[in-house]
Amino acid sequence: GAVVSQHPSRVICKSGTSVKIECRSLDFQATTMFWYRQFPKKSLMLMATSNEGSKATYEQGVEKDKFLINHASLTLSTLTVTSAHPEDSSFYICSASGQGAGNEQFFGPGTRLTVL
């Protein structure tokens, strides 16, 4: 099946700093990428949908200026958590769909963000 990678797998940062998370589709062209956040023992909550070359569409309640999403190529999307605070600590997971992947979404391995 299609492969999606995510980097870094874990990150610890100080409050007030910014963190960038990368999501890459390794063997297909990801026309659409999705970013999810998952708190402990909770479900995956969609944060935004990103189409290559377009502005991301954010879900209600997700701050656009805090969670910056860039999808500049068919294989890479980035999520930047700006001015991170302890309440942003979570498991962030991307998924990708597109040409060569059928209609299925393929998930990255996730990034565990801890903000001190």
Next chain:
Amino acid sequence: GENVEQHPSTLSVQEGDSAVIKCTYSDSASNYFPWYKQELGKRPQLIIDIRSNVGEKKDQRIAVTLNKTAKHFSLHITETQPEDSAVYFCAASRGGNEKLTFGTGTRLTIIP
């Protein structure tokens, strides 16, 4: 928007018995219903999915049924094994590159 409800939130089953998890959805335009298994700290893994043009799909010990009229779908795991213990999520979407809406999850524990 779409709303997906999932029951039960926890389920304990004796090894070898069957487990059933149920989901309902609200958006009548949804036509793609995947089920994911997630182990602690790992990514969700697709275990089976069904599209709205069929009512049932089976893959070895796992089956999914869909009732579009009632807007509910279910996951059935037979002959459960300890390695089936995990959190299971249902989801719904309008297909294609549309977003997935996830259920709240079911923590399945298989008792040896």
